[in-house]
Each structure stands twice: as C-alpha cells, then as structure tokens.
Amino acid sequence: xxxxxxxxxxxxxxxxxxxxxxxxxxxxxxxxxxxxxxxxxxxxxxxxxxxxxxxxxxxxxxxxxxxxxxxxxxxxxxxxxxxxxxxxxxxxxxxxxxxxxxxxxxxxxxxxxxxxxxxxxxxxxxxxxxxxxxxxxxxxxxxxxxxxxxxxxxxxxxxxxxxxxxxxxxxxxxxxxxxxxxxxxxxxxxxxxxxxxxxxxxxxxxxxxxxxxxxxxxxxxxxxxxxxxxxxxxxxxxxxxxxxxxxxxxxxxxxxxxxxxxxxxxxxxxxxxxx
Numbered sequence: 001x002x003x004x005x006x007x008x009x010x011x012x013x014x015x016x017x018x019x020x021x022x023x024x025x026x027x028x029x030x031x032x033x034x035x036x037x038x039x040x041x042x043x044x045x046x047x048x049x050x051x052x053x054x055x056x057x058x059x060x061x062x063x064x065x066x067x068x069x070x071x072x073x074x075x076x077x078x079x080x081x082x083x084x085x086x087x088x089x090x091x092x093x094x095x096x097x098x099x100x101x102x103x104x105x106x107x108x109x110x111x112x113x114x115x116x117x118x119x120x121x122x123x124x125x126x127x128x129x130x131x132x133x134x135x136x137x138x139x140x141x142x143x144x145x146x147x148x149x150x151x152x153x154x155x156x157x158x159x160x161x162x163x164x165x166x167x168x169x170x171x172x173x174x175x176x177x178x179x180x181x182x183x184x185x186x187x188x189x190x191x192x193x194x195x196x197x198x199x200x201x202x203x204x205x206x207x208x209x210x211x212x213x214x215x216x217x218x219x220x221x222x223x224x225x226x227x228x229x230x231x232x233x234x235x236x237x238x239x240x241x242x243x244x245x246x247x248x249x250x251x252x253x254x255x256x257x258x259x260x261x262x263x264x265x266x267x268x269x270x271x272x273x274x275x
Contacts, residue, residue, distance in 0.1 A: 039187060040151030044241045045071045045102040045271045048225065050262040051246075053083040058095045063256025071102040071267055077142035078108035078135065078157070079121035090147045097274040104271050105146075105154045106193060107139040110175060112161035114168035128171040132178025139179075140186045143272070153270035154183060155191035155217055158199040169202055176203065177211035184211075189270050191215035193246075196232055204233040215269045217244035225266045244269045 051073035056064070061072070074088055075081050093103060110123040110131050123131050139154050148154075156179055163169045180190040190213040194200030200218040216238045224230050227243040248264040 037187065040149070040273060042151065042153075042189065042241070042270045043102070043273050044269065045104075046241070046268045047071065049073060049102075049104060049244070049265045049267040051075075051104070051106065051265070052260050052262045055085055055088040055092065056258065056260055057087050058092055058099075060256075060258040060260065061096045061101060062099050063258050064260070065099050065101065066255055068255075070100075071104055071271055072096070073104035073106050073155070073265070076105045076107055076146060076148075076154075077139060080108040080111055080119050080157075082108070088146065090145065093147045093272075093274055102271040103148070103274060104267075105139075105143050105148055105152065106157055107135070107142070107154055108157045109135040109139070109179065111159055112168050112172050112199075114165045115159065115161050117159075123171055123175045125167055125171045128174040129178045132175040133182045136179040136182035137186075140183065140188055143188065147274055148272040149274065150187040151189065152272040152274075153189040153191045153215055155193050155215070156180075156213070158192065158194045160195045160198040163198050163202050172199070172202060173206060173212075176213065180213050181211045189215065191217060191244075191269065193217040194219065196220045201233075204237060214238075215242045215244070217246065217265070217269065219246040221247060221249055223248055225264075227266050227268050241268050241270070 047070040048068060049071035050069050055074045075083065075085065097103065110121045111119045113122055113124050115122065143152060143154055156176065158172065161168060161172065176192065183190045192203055192213040192215065194203060196218050200216060203212055204216060206212060220230060222230055224247050227245045231243070245266045246263055247266060250261055251264055252259060252261045
C-alpha cells in the first residue's frame, strides 16, 4: 500500500472509507480560458513513469536512467504532502532534466471533508472554491520556483472518499474546478490524480465538465501497463495524450546500487516544461 502522498495512517483510513513528443494543442481545448492566451506547446511523455515519497538524489536519478523509466513524479507541495523534500530544488530539477528525465509535478492539496483521516488541510462545503484558488496559486509558485515553466502540467492529488456523499462530492468538484481555473489563468495545464473507485471517477463521470482538469492520472493497481485496455469510462474521454495510469505500488527496485520503493505508472500525458 503506497504511502507517498498522505501519511500511511491517513491513507489506510481513507481507503477503508471508500518516448517523448512535443505536441501543440493536445488537451488545450479543456485548458484554455481565453482565445487570446498564448500557450506554450505541450510537452508530452509516453512511457513508464515512477513516483516515490522523497525525490531521490541526483546521483540516484542518474543511476536509474537505464531506459526502463523515462519520467518521475515529484511532490512539489501542498499541506498534505507526506514527506520532506531535501533534494527537490531548482538545481536538482535542472540536473535531472539534463540527465534526460521528464518530471511530473504533483501537488497534494486539500482533501475531502468526508474523509475520516486527520489531514492537515481539508476543504469544507463553504471554503472549497476559495481554497482551490489559494492552493492553485501556491502550486504555481512552487512549480515556478523549481524551474517548471508556464505550459507545464501540475497534477492535483485527491485521495479516496465516499462519492455517494453528495455534499462532500460537490465540495470536491468545486475545489477541483477552482484549482483548475486558477492554474489556467496562470498558463499551467491542469492534471488530476485519483482512484477509479472514487476520486478519479467523480471527475471522469461528472455531467458538468466546466473547468475540470484536461488530464487524468487514474490509480488502478491491476499490474497492466496501459492507459487504454483497462480505461473504465467513456473511450472518447481524455484522449490525445491526456491519460496516465498508476498500475503498481510499493515496488522495491534496485538500479546502479540504489534501492528505491516506487509506484509505477503508464504515462501518455503532459509533463513539466524545464530548461
């Protein structure tokens, strides 16, 4: 069971409750708030990605650049981020980018009001919209400080919750819409990490698509390295390089003398623009 986002205790409680190409325009229709906005070309990675709690050292990243993985998700901020990030600096980003890594910024924002876990930050039905905007501004500031430029995608992490709780689900969608709209206003693409049983499902199946993220990273731990074969929703949704699939967690792997416990993802979606 992965513990990379919320604390391990929080995640146990939450679950109990509930090749690189640069392409212009992929997913932009869902991201652009104004026809006058000039968007940088989307940087898309297609292949295997990993995420781990604390960003590894630059030496470890170099040793791990064997071709099996081509991208790494890093936890850039959020009050619910589960680990310290002593390695995650602008210098580190520049170094690993020069090593050939593509980076996926992940922000652990406010969590649903109906979650049973005691998270440092939870939204409420009354503050979801304002908090979404505040957290998005912080996410952009964190990404920018690391050298992740405008046009980058930032993925909002939403852990499992009871989507049958209508008030809770509405609060989550209000928060997500506000987060997404604020990112767009600052010319950052919006991505979303969630679970097929709850948080990802809420976004993927929402009737009102207004201001929802254009890129979906779904957690379904079925060991299938694919973004299509096990896609559980409308096959026309989140196409054109807008999907990622976390298919394995807590995989302890060694490369070049460095052992890291990672989660694996199949990736076909935008990443950070660096350099």
